[in-house]
Amino acid sequence: MLSLFDTALGYVTELEPSRPGKFSIYVCGPTVSGDPHLGHGRFTVVWDVLRRYLTWRGLDVRFVSNVTDIEDKIIVRAQAEGLPPEEVASRYEGVWWQTMSRLGVIRPDETPHATGWVPEMVDLIGRLVDSGHAYLAGDGVYFAAETVDDYGLLARQPLDTLRAGARLEASEAASKRSPVDFVLWKLAKPGEPSWPSPWGPGRPGWHTECVVMSLGLLGEDFDLHTGGLDLSFPHHENERAQAKADGKRFTRHWAHNGMIVDEGGEKMSKSVGNTLSLLDLLDAYDPRAFRLQVLQAHYRSPMAVGAGTLESTAGALERLDVFAREYAYAYTARPDQDALAKFRGFMDDDLDTPKAVALGFDLVKRARSARADEASALASAVFDIFERALGLVLNREARAVPDAVLRRAAERDEARARRDWGAADAIRDELKAQGWTVEDGPSGTTVR
């Protein structure tokens, strides 16, 4: 079975599913208050790869990822644009799924929305208040972090040092009993969207939705909860605290992906304002190059993305595409089993996609110089690994070539038959200027 670095444990551990043959994953999804940035692109691809790989390995995977469609940033944007918050949320959710589809990220089995689970959240908050884990203060209901004995587990810091380091928003300072406490229910100010609750109309705090939705859809003791590393604290810590205070067995394992950093090595974050739009990047490069780039870095490492790195990755992708076209016939052949076993070994060891990709390139090279039967087994393994397990779909078919171009190619063949190299080269230059790569093969001129 697959091993992953478990953030709660601090080391790589084997993931034993709670139910044999099945695997349940909850991924913290986006707040739909703007266009997706590179960090969103990475986390979705990373966990999409995990999902695909586990499925490829024969597990029945249930994959849930939420959409936070009510949150302060959405309200701010809605007010700025003079629109209802739900309109802003639905607009950016549309952009989100469109982007995911360009990235080749499979849609989750379930995509719960925070606004669809408010009554359940109110119930949970009520139980936490009743049991003394939460309290009503001036502007909302707060969770008392001190009431959970191992609070700080995911932060990997004891509670008192978290308390010492905590900074407070001025508005919260008056309400919180302790700086580490966090809001469960925000009472609505005039003009803000709200839902009814025993404490007055308001909206849920961010940390509650994932508790209710993950347990509600996957049940207690689900297998894996993931997200970006920056969510481990406070978001996941706070989710865990609530579940624990509510007497629930929460996720069995936690895993987090590394951050995207800019060219200076600094994390892209909203407050710094150095996030890059994923949409711009996908417009400028083949979206598969981004996926390949994500695969070539280990999921827990910080990853730098820039024009230079994507240019280079696009070149590597081209190499794979050329191979895929030449060996398309092998797509349905029986894949080389040794290669797949090796692949499985890399992936099972903390999702080592960089090694898996290196193996893929190695198989390409080996297939090219192997005997025909071996070559198709190796090529088939390449397809199996990249396409079916890692979700990097190769272009097995050449792009459509217009008749006019084909005609010129035929004329070039005639010229070459006449050994009229001047004319042949002129045609090649002409087609090249139109963006075609001209190659001479056994069957004459080909263009791509």
Place this chain on the structure above:
RNA sequence: GGCGGCGUGGCCGAGUGGUUUAGGCAAGGGCCUGCAAAGCCCUGCACAGCGGUUCGAUUCCGCUCGCCGCCUCCA
């Protein structure tokens, strides 16, 4: 201040106590080609610095320097 991570050849980016190399991109040489393209073969005395452990360290330990993350919204 507390907790943690990283520093690899022109670039991106894996990995390991010692026989032979990650991989990709770029570069150089060769084969193939009418010339190319694609492909194949070959080429880079890389592991921040200083000590220590060891028969032997890039890999383990310590220190120094540098960079970064979390403790605050964030994927």
